[in-house]
Amino acid sequence: MNIAIFFGTETGNAEMLAEDIATELEDQHETTVANLADSAPEALQVADLNVIVCSSYDDGDLPASAKPFVERVQSEMPDLTGVRFAIFGLGDSEYAETYGFGSMKLAELLVSRGAQALGERPVHDAAGDELPEDMAMPWLLEIIEAADA
């Protein structure tokens, strides 16, 4: 199964995690990594397991690199039925009211177009001590196992 990893970022943390995920998986799977800024809605393919890493900005908004993608989905209204995605958020609990909202908004948008969300949507807390890859890998391996089965 090809695993297509996308990231939405402003300061690069989501890109680093996306690359870490690809490195961890590359022995077992085909992987690709792409910035959402360079991705069209068609990049989300039914045959792939799509993994998205996305941060949050200004009052629960999407990070800059996710915005053009989201605008295209909103205007082109693609049918994403059959598309499966797992999404991992980056956030900061200091922004308590909008914690993880960037990834949440993106997930809701994809689901509204018919895509299926796999697993939970964990959010890494930049104000906490845990490393994002330590949270993301067990989460994703479980999703991959379930998807393979």
Place this chain on the structure above:
Amino acid sequence: MSAKIAIVGGGPSGCYTAQALLKRAPDLEVDIIDALPVPYGLVRYGVAADHQGTKGVARQFARIFTRQNAQFFGNLRIGRDVTLEALRRAYDVVVLAAGLPGDRPLGIPGDDLPGVIGSGALTRALYEHPDAEALPELGEAPLVIGTGNVAVDILRLLAKTPEELSGSDLGAGPSDWLAAQKIRQITVVGRSSAAAARFSPVMIKELAELSRVDLRLAAGGSDAGEVLAAAVAGSAGPLPIDFRFESRPVALEPLGDGLQLTVETPRGRETIAASSVISAIGFTGDGSFDRDGLLAEAGGAARLYAAGWFRTGPVGAIPQCREEGQRLAQQILDEVQPDPARIGRALFAGRAGITDFDHWQHLDALELAGATDQRCRRKISRRDDMLRPANLQDA
């Protein structure tokens, strides 16, 4: 391609440029040189002590040295320890990413009176920069000139209770200093209207949520946006913070133990008394480079490039440094013409006192080991201790 690239400055723009260069061309020899013994520039000494999440980019930057094979040359000031000319002869490309460390002066009569401090000088002292001045007495009624995010950072730190500073890396000295300040009111003066102020709305929201803060619109502000209006309506702590918009500073004079600021407003001239003045109106060079001349010369032919605040002026935050670093990396790779005769890092061979990235990792571990319930890190602040941390351990 194994061109030799020297980046002067290990702040966000230098680091993102190195990251992007090495991602595209892993065999480059990229050396990041910083005047300080430690890397990361304003991520360590500008981003607020209570915004630790923003400092998380340091994890990416560390990988430039631990995985992408860039080398760090700390405690090496270009223009003093090594000339820029020598550096340019030794490397195929030099990138100037030295930031803008100076406070832009107010440019009004009295702007150099005692009791006037720049936001850069104040934040460096608060965040324990090794070259910082001593923290000043601010008195009962400090006045902040400027309405950008740096001004709001300062307001927030001044207004926080000790509990609200929990989890930050504000040092013991600055924390004690803060607790000893007897501030009863803060005035903020800005030239622009409220709607045109540069602070980001989330920063105002965060300020208004503090227990002691009472945000007030003392002058101007009829065009205040939703967030500022809500912040004013929703904050009711014991510490008034008065925003005065559309107030252009014209002169500072001594007044009693303090100062008096005259401002030009749509209603005419007004005067504001203050116990101290913090100017937060931007940054400029500190004179160590002929910035204008170098920027004019920069380009492929000169094998010289500029990045970050050094190039753009003091505008733009960390995300802009990243975007620009990626663009610049591509430009450099398109234009570089490596010459194997250039000696690169051999220029520094045998020079005493240079710190490398291992040295920083050692300091970093020591600082993290000094964390407490209240603080996520204990910064080492004296240059001597940074250079010889073994002395600290013995003490």
